[in-house]
Amino acid sequence: xxxxxxxxxxxxxxxxxxxxxxxxxxxxxxxxxxxxxxxxxxxxxxxxxxxxxxxxxxxxxxxxxxxxxxxxxxxxxxxxxxxxxxxxxxxx
Numbered sequence: 712x713x714x715x716x717x718x719x720x721x722x723x724x725x726x727x728x729x730x731x732x733x734x735x736x737x738x739x740x741x742x743x744x745x746x747x748x749x750x751x752x753x754x755x756x757x758x759x760x761x762x763x764x765x766x767x768x769x770x771x772x773x774x775x776x777x778x779x780x781x782x783x784x785x786x787x788x789x790x791x792x793x794x795x796x797x798x799x800x801x802x803x
Contacts, residue, residue, distance in 0.1 A: 743764060
């Protein structure tokens with residue numbers, strides 16, 4: 712099985728998620744336990760994220776969804792969509 716990993720596409724996803732959440736880059740870097748410089752490189756697509764970052768990102772996302780479900784969804788922002796940013800992955 713081969714999966715193509717595009718650092719630029721993942722960086723754009725991180726940027727849109729951070730922007731929708733209204734969080735600064737240095738705060739995200741602190742949450743993920745990395746330097747602001749390293750996070751900036753990931754968001755710019757010049758570096759692929761470390762293996763443990765996906766686990767932390769998904770854990771935080773599900774915790775946030777659970778919190779919004781309990782507290783109501785009035786503070787949720789609409790997601791920014793970019794039809795050209797679609798990813799297609801074929802995996803066995």
